[in-house]
Amino acid sequence: MRIDATAAIDHPGRRYPFALEQSVAEFASLREARFADSICVQGEYWAEQGSVLIQGNIAARLDVRCSRCLDPMQYPIEIDFTGMYAREEDVEECVYGLEGKEMGLDKLILDEVSLAMPAQFLCMEDCKGLCPVCGVNKNHVSCDCDTSSNGLNPFEKLKDLF
Ligand SMILES: [Zn+2]
Numbered sequence: 001m002r003i004d005a006t007a008a009i010d011h012p013g014r015r016y017p018f019a020l021e022q023s024v025a026e027f028a029s030l031r032e033a034r035f036a037d038s039i040c041v042q043g044e045y046w047a048e049q050g051s052v053l054i055q056g057n058i059a060a061r062l063d064v065r066c067s068r069c070l071d072p073m074q075y076p077i078e079i080d081f082t083g084m085y086a087r088e089e090d091v092e093e094c095v096y097g098l099e100g101k102e103m104g105l106d107k108l109i110l111d112e113v114s115l116a117m118p119a120q121f122l123c124m125e126d127c128k129g130l131c132p133v134c135g136v137n138k139n140h141v142s143c144d145c146d147t148s149s150n151g152l153n154p155f156e157k158l159k160d161l162f
């Protein structure tokens with residue numbers, strides 16, 4: 001996803017609205033998540049002292065798995081963001097590089113989405129997860145396994161490793 005900022009650079013201070021939508025085939029997966037469908041990015045950008053500032057909103061849905069029961073699920077993401085694109089010689093940390101007079105948005109989008117991803121995904125707030133004994137998904141099936149602490153601690157086996 002790219003924006004040609006030539007007009008903005010030629011007219012510092014003037015604000016340029018934009019709205020882009022891109023299907024996700026060109027994006028690599030991030031962590032164990034993938035974009036479910038197209039990513040929508042909209043907002044405005046303007047030039048200031050040789051840099052281009054951009055602010056707006058990213059909306060996307062991620063295909064992920066529930067961290068507890070491992071069922072596939074979708075996670076909607078909606079992020080407000082601001083970013084700065086500077087000429088290559090002025091690029092520092094947290095600043096993206098202009099390519100000529102173009103802004104490449106892919107890295108910014110991936111950075112913002114990675115930051116917005118929670119440490120774990122839950123298909124529902126009270127997801128019952130997998131039975132530690134027989135492995136069934138306890139949201140769908142109930143089982144009669146004895147999950148009291150007697151030797152059934154899933155970490156018990158790990159102790160032998162140390
Ligand atoms: Zn779940």
Ligand SMILES: [Zn+2]
Pocket residue numbers: 131132133134135136143144145
């Ligand atoms: Zn069970």
